[in-house]
Amino acid sequence: MNPALQRAIEVEIANASRASLRGESDNAFRHLERAHILSQRFTVRHVQVHWLMLRHGIASRKPREVLGQSTRIVAAALFSRIWVPAGNTGGTNVSAMRPMPIPDDLRQLLE
Secondary structure, three states, X not given: OOHHHHHHHHHHHHHHHHHHHXXXXXXXXXXXXXXXXXXXXXXXXXXXXXXXXXXXHHHOOOHHHHHHHHHHHHHHHHHOOOOOOXXXXXXXXXXXXXXXXXXXXXXXXXX
């Protein structure tokens, strides 16, 4: 993983943490979704982001997110190097198999 991409993932995770501490649940999850897009092809980071999404689901008392992230952690561990749907934001509000548009600022980091 190139250093700029690594740093961008770290920034998104840190932004999610800060938003969560401020009680900005939706904003925190948006940053986790961005971290997910960036980390999909890197197994350890991909699993880490799903773990953070699971913890967010627990803290937000969202059973669907907790259940969905539990299964996505396993899928991320097994399939990150084989195939991932580009741009997928990783939350349970979208199909785990659905490719999605990549935001322009993130696309530059992934190229």
